[in-house]
Amino acid sequence: MVVVSSGGGGGGNAWAKEMTIRRRMASIFNKTQEHFPCLKDYNDYLEEVEDMTFNLIEGIDVEEIEAKIARYQQENAExxxxxxxxxxxxxxxxxxxxxxxxxxxxxxxxxxxxxQGISSSAGVQGQYAPAAVGMSQPRPTGMAPQPIGGSSDPLQGDDEETMRLRAERGARAGGWTIEMGKRRALEEAFSSIFI
Structure with a gap:
């Protein structure tokens, strides 16, 4: 069931409320497909959870849903x-x-x-790792951050080579590599060829 909310004023506050409710529901209704005999039963479970979540967000039958959540928590605590x-x-x-x-x-x-039910594709660089609810993500290890500017910066100056190196380092810091640019240019070039 897909329902579009008309939304009201206070956009940021409504978003925070929705995220709080969704986190709570996900921590309680955390069954996976392995818990069900068939895919249809699992999809029915997901749809029921989403319906309850939507109703809580919109303020529809809140007391009834809270009672249902309490029953579910008691029955499925383990x-x-x-x-x-x-x-x-x-x-x-x-x-x-x-x-x-x-x-x-x-x-x-x-x-x-x-x-978490998230698919991940392995890439060379710039992988996206969604944040886990209530958990902090590990910091990348490796080189320590280098200060920009100051007397210890070897990239002082305005000659062409220094500017190129500075731009390349800045791009790498953002996760971009030259190979990515080359690959994208090739993909765009060959995608426009009609056979």
Whole structure:
């Protein structure tokens, strides 16, 4: 069921309310497809959770939904606890793997993402790792940040080579590489060829 909300004033506050409700619902209704005998049952479960979430956000039948959530929590307390523990273990394993092997964190990102229902594609650079609810993400390891400007900056000056190096470093700091530009140019060139 897809329902579009008309939304009201106070956009930022409404967004914060929605995110709070969605986080709460996700922490309680955290069953995965493995918990169901077939895909249809799992999809029905997801649709019911989304309907309840939408109604809570919009303020529709709040007391009835809160009672339903309380019943569900009592009946499934052990499953909720086990799912939270498994997710925490997956995130801890991904964090440990990324700290031990910073260059190959893609495999652990995939494992952590799959426990959250997130697909992850391995790329050379610039992988997006969504933030886990209530967990902080590990900081990248490697070179320490270098101060810009000052007397210790080897890229002082306005000659052409220095400006090129400064631009290249700035682009790399943003996650861009020359290879990405070349690959994109080739893809755009060949995508316009009609056979």
């Amino acid at each position: 499953q909720i606890y086990l799912s939270r523990a498994k997710r925490a273990e997956d995130l801890a394993a991904a964090l440990k793997a990324s700290r031990m092997n910073p260059g190959k964190a893609g495999a652990s990102d995939t494992a952590a993402g799959s426990s």
